[in-house]
Amino acid sequence: MNREEFLASWNEKFRPQEDGAQLPPHHHHCLGCGPDNPHGHHLTVHRRGEEVHATHIFDERHVGAPGIAHGGAVATVLDDLFGYLLYLTGGPAVTRQLEVLYASPVILGTTYRLAARVLRAEGRKLYVEADMRDVEGSLVASAAALFLSVDVTHFDQGMPR
Numbered sequence: 001m002n003r004e005e006f007l008a009s010w011n012e013k014f015r016p017q018e019d020g021a022q023l024p025p026h027h028h029h030c031l032g033c034g035p036d037n038p039h040g041h042h043l044t045v046h047r048r049g050e051e052v053h054a055t056h057i058f059d060e061r062h063v064g065a066p067g068i069a070h071g072g073a074v075a076t077v078l079d080d081l082f083g084y085l086l087y088l089t090g091g092p093a094v095t096r097q098l099e100v101l102y103a104s105p106v107i108l109g110t111t112y113r114l115a116a117r118v119l120r121a122e123g124r125k126l127y128v129e130a131d132m133r134d135v136e137g138s139l140v141a142s143a144a145a146l147f148l149s150v151d152v153t154h155f156d157q158g159m160p161r
């Protein structure tokens with residue numbers, strides 16, 4: 001994606017989102033949610049009140065120990081889910097710090113439910129938390145992160161030169 005295409009999608013992505021709405025992917029090749037990334041998680045995320053929710057099944061592409069999701073893949077999904085809170089807070093930000101608690105193994109081929117929320121905002125700082133549970137409601141992982149808001153020039157660093 002070039003800079004012009006990225007900017008063109010900006011206003012559409014950060015418009016107000018109704019409760020219940022499916023939120024747009026960060027971009028089409030995003031590792032967490034891009035529908036066109038063959039290595040990605042293809043997360044589908046909805047607004048639920050002041051939270052964002054997703055249902056996810058990890059597969060063989062995300063394996064760590066046999067039959068168990070790699071911890072980095074779990075962190076990727078939690079981090080990307082945090083990125084959806086930005087549609088509720090109204091502007092782009094990036095992860096400055098991410099902490100993941102792995103409560104029990106995440107089993108491939110199993111359905112998990114994820115939810116994320118903003119704890120507080122202080123200037124550019126956005127403190128967020130998320131949890132991932134099995135269908136019985138038991139916690140398998142949780143995360144806390146600090147996002148820092150950025151302006152569009154931040155993303156120039158990744159654009160083709």
Ligand SMILES: CCCCCCCCCCCC(=O)SCCNC(=O)CCNC(=O)[C@H](O)C(C)(C)COP(=O)(O)OP(=O)(O)OC[C@H]1O[C@@H](n2cnc3c(N)ncnc32)[C@H](O)[C@@H]1OP(=O)(O)O
Binds near residue numbers: 094
């Ligand atoms: C279309 C969709 C697009 C939207 C894109 C969404 C995509 C979502 C994808 C999922 C999320 C990602 O993976 S994002 C990708 C991974 N993250 C990144 O690549 C970020 C790499 N890091 C950076 O570029 C930089 O470190 C920044 C921009 C995050 C921050 O740099 P900076 O702007 O210079 O900030 P800095 O001055 O250091 O700190 C700002 C303030 O925060 C405080 N601060 C800094 N760290 C901490 C800390 N750990 N705990 C408390 N406070 C802290 C500082 O003291 C300071 O406070 P004070 O003095 O002001 O009080």
